[in-house]
Amino acid sequence: MSVLETRELIIDVPGRVSGRALSLRIEPGQRWGILGPNGAGKTTLLHTLAGLRAPRSGQVLLDGKPLSQWRRRQVAQRLAVVFQERQDGFPATVLETALIGRHPFLPPWRMETAADLEQARNALRLLDLSHLEQRLVSTLSGGERQRLALATALAQQPALWLADEPTNHLDLHHQVAVMRLLAQQSQQGAGLCLCLHDLNLAARWCDRALLLYPDGELCHGPADAMLIPEALERLYRQSLIVTEVNGTRVFLPG
């Protein structure tokens, strides 16, 4: 099982002083929530963790080896990224899009096998997209596209998920379904690293939290200890009302 580790990492946010260096380990089965206001650098951090963006200083290590020394293909066999924004290049169907999650596992000359097709279909089924299999992606709604992006990542069967707002555009039912699916993945040993805006989802589904402040300050630790009103009010500069329902903390803007 893969472990992602950062050592003295400072992400490169243009026009910002360096702030505090980040050193943490994402172990198999851990569920990290990255929280912070707009522009705090959540997406930049996620891309840096995926090796898609060079850090200003410090290192990201996958299984103890710096990410830059891995081949992209090997990284993609362990690590899936769900982006916040997506481009539609040329028209493609839903099934074709889920199938590209198998790309890192196929040698150049091979066509997709029945097993790959099965995995893609299974991913579509788990994200409630089977009925749209032959539809063009450009005809889907925002929430359906979001689930398709998650299905593509699921077809990759990653050991580590780096997901930028995985519940974006999703209705309440699909938000819960997606978080439940991700929790299942973590129970099977996958690490999760999710940028979230919804404090309640973070409180309910994450066991660790990383708070990013706009000035480059940061702190991280167990979710119970991090998701406290004082820290969160300072993070978002917004007063909060906190209550407890069925043993889970619930946050409302005050």
Add this chain to the structure above:
Amino acid sequence: MPGVDAPARAYPWTALWVLALAGGLAMALAVAVGSVPLGAADLWAVFTGGGNELQRDLIWSLRAPRALAAFATGGLLALAGALMQVLLRNPLADPYVLGLSGGAAVGALGAMLLGAGAMLVSGSAFAGALLSTLLVFGLARGSGSWTPTRLLLTGVVVAAGWGAVITFLLTMSPTERLPGMLYWLMGDLAHARHPGWAWLVLVIAVAAMLPMGRSLNVLARGPLQAAALGVAVRPLETSVYVLASLVTAVAVTTAGSVGFVGLIVPHLLRLVLGNDQRLILPASALAGGTLLTLADTLARILLAPQQLPVGVITALLGVPVFLFLLYRSR
């Protein structure tokens, strides 16, 4: 589980066989029609070593080399177009959009102006194409960032610069050289006698691109997504750019700047066959070759004995087809 490793998506050979057959028929037509029409029996006789001397000469020294050159040129242009469209993630890209044909034209016209022979004109065109490629690549890359928009803008502006130089050269040229120059600018296969190189490059380019097909499918979804799925984006983009440029340079050197094949053919195929580059790239080569062979045959016979530049035919066919596609796509 039985059959788990059987290929779930078989390679679509059928489409390629159909296109190859169409290409063969187009070539047969190209050698059969002309000022001296040859029937199927005559063709068969010549191909099996018989026929009279006039027929052999007509086919082996005139029509067959020209048909082969037309097919290779069309194939190269359509392949380059398909590659450029993926590279720039822009359906309107064609092989010439990055100013390459302008550079080639300046090279060729400059050599013609100095009274150089056909070989030197070809060499000069090739050098001009490569110079333009390096110029655009270097300028677009300058500060390190290389986005499709930046590459496209650089190419379009460089092309505009070449356009001005072309006009200047035409203005400076003595009247008796102008027809040759205009024919070159419109694309003309009348002087294409050595299709061997173009064929070699076409075969090598298609073979080199096939294993990259699936990576190109992923690249079409944007560089970040492609990198996250294990594609080494920068090396792939660079090799596609270099290959597409080289392929275009060879095509332009063979037949001048023939327009529209590179834009139209990949689009027509995408409408019919979908967007899998593993199929679209070889299919483009075959369909582009077929189209240009037919267009060149038309160019030879429409106003015979007067020959039209083949670029006139491809543009006259290409403009309405393209406008129709664009209109329908809304």
